[in-house]
Amino acid sequence: NAGVTQTPKFRILKIGQSMTLQCTQDMNHNYMYWYRQDPGMGLKLIYYSVGAGITDKGEVPNGYNVSRSTTEDFPLRLELAAPSQTSVYFCASSQGTGSSYEQYFGPGTRLTVT
Amino acid sequence: GESVGLHLPTLSVQEGDNSIINCAYSNSASDYFIWYKQESGKGPQFIIDIRSNMDKRQGQRVTVLLNKTVKHLSLQIAATQPGDSAVYFCADVRMDSSYKLIFGSGTRLLVRP
Numbered sequence: 001n002a003g004v005t006q007t008p009k010f011r012i013l014k015i016g017q018s019m020t021l022q023c024t025q026d027m028n029h030n031y032m033y034w035y036r037q038d039p040g041m042g043l044k045l046i047y048y049s050v051g052a053g054i055t056d057k058g059e060v061p062n063g064y065n066v067s068r069s070t071t072e073d074f075p076l077r078l079e080l081a082a083p084s085q086t087s088v089y090f091c092a093s094s095q096g097t098g099s100s101y102e103q104y105f106g107p108g109t110r111l112t113v114t
Numbered sequence: 115g116e117s118v119g120l121h122l123p124t125l126s127v128q129e130g131d132n133s134i135i136n137c138a139y140s141n142s143a144s145d146y147f148i149w150y151k152q153e154s155g156k157g158p159q160f161i162i163d164i165r166s167n168m169d170k171r172q173g174q175r176v177t178v179l180l181n182k183t184v185k186h187l188s189l190q191i192a193a194t195q196p197g198d199s200a201v202y203f204c205a206d207v208r209m210d211s212s213y214k215l216i217f218g219s220g221t222r223l224l225v226r227p
Contacts, residue, residue, distance in 0.1 A: 004157075031213060040123075042203055042217035043158070050211060058214065090157050094213060101146055101207045103215060105157030 001026050004106035006091050012112045013081040021076040021109050023091030031096035032074040033058075033103060034066065036087040043090060049074055050096065081113045126224040133191040135221045137204035142185065146207040148215065149178060149189045153200045161189070161202075191223075199225045 007022045025032065030051045035043035045058030049068040063085060065077040074093075078085060088110050092103040127133045139147070145166045150158035162173045164180050164187070171178050177190040191198055201222050205215040 033214065035217075040219070042219045043215070044217070045214050048212055048214055056212065092157075096213045100163065101213050102148065102160045102163065105159070107157050108155075 003027065004091055004093055004104050006089075006106035006109050008109060009107065010110045012114065013078075015081060015083065015113060017081050018077070018079050019081070019111075021078075021089055021091075021111075023074045023076070023106060024072050025074075025091075025093040025104070026072065027093060027095075027104065028071060029093035029095055029104075030071065031094045031103075032068065033092045033094075034064070034074070034076045035090045035092065036060065036085075037090060037108075038087050046076065046089075078111075083113050085111065086113045087111060123219070124222045124224065126226060127194050128226050129194060129196060131194055133189075133194045133198070133223055135189045135191075135202050135223065137187050137189075137218055139185050139187070139204075139206055141206060141216075144185075144206045145209045147178070147180065147187055148205045148207060149176075150203045150205060150217075151198075151200045152203065152220070158203060194223075194225050196225050196227065199223055 004025045033048045034046040037043045044060050047066040049055045055066050088108045090108050091106045094103040148163045149161040151161050152158045162178050164171045164178045175192045180187045201220040203217050203220045205217045208214050
């Protein structure tokens, strides 16, 4: 299993540009999450999904959108990039139930907005 | 607001010594905690978890202690090795329908040779 994969690894955007961060998991997990991590800080939840077709806002959703058309994929969309969105973005997935609530993280996408 | 926080931003230990990383949480209803390790340029990696009905849980070279009275948990790493150098986060799992994680800001562990 590849686990959670994210593309691209790095991206530089100009202010006002848009882009989609891709996230795919092959563990058949229902729960998926997008976090951002600013330098020297912990991770903050942007959006999450409890299953295909269902998404909900996290702690810092402004400026982002998500969709969940399949179990495997959970893309994050930035419509009008702003310097405040410069960060490292992590996607994660979990079973959500059972004996462990562990979230499995992807390698991250480092985004710079200038 | 509710938060999970860490006492020390950086911890420097001698190789072979034991390390103790502390974490305080504010939500008295918190039921489940996870410790993650994050190496430079990588995503967080699961280390160990603990439920609120436990005081202690042990893994390979790691032990997590939970004190619900003072809302504090700690991660102990035995015989710290250079490969343990990383940032460590505690996270509170919200046991609602989301199972989302609330992360603290992290402690950087530096292992001196």
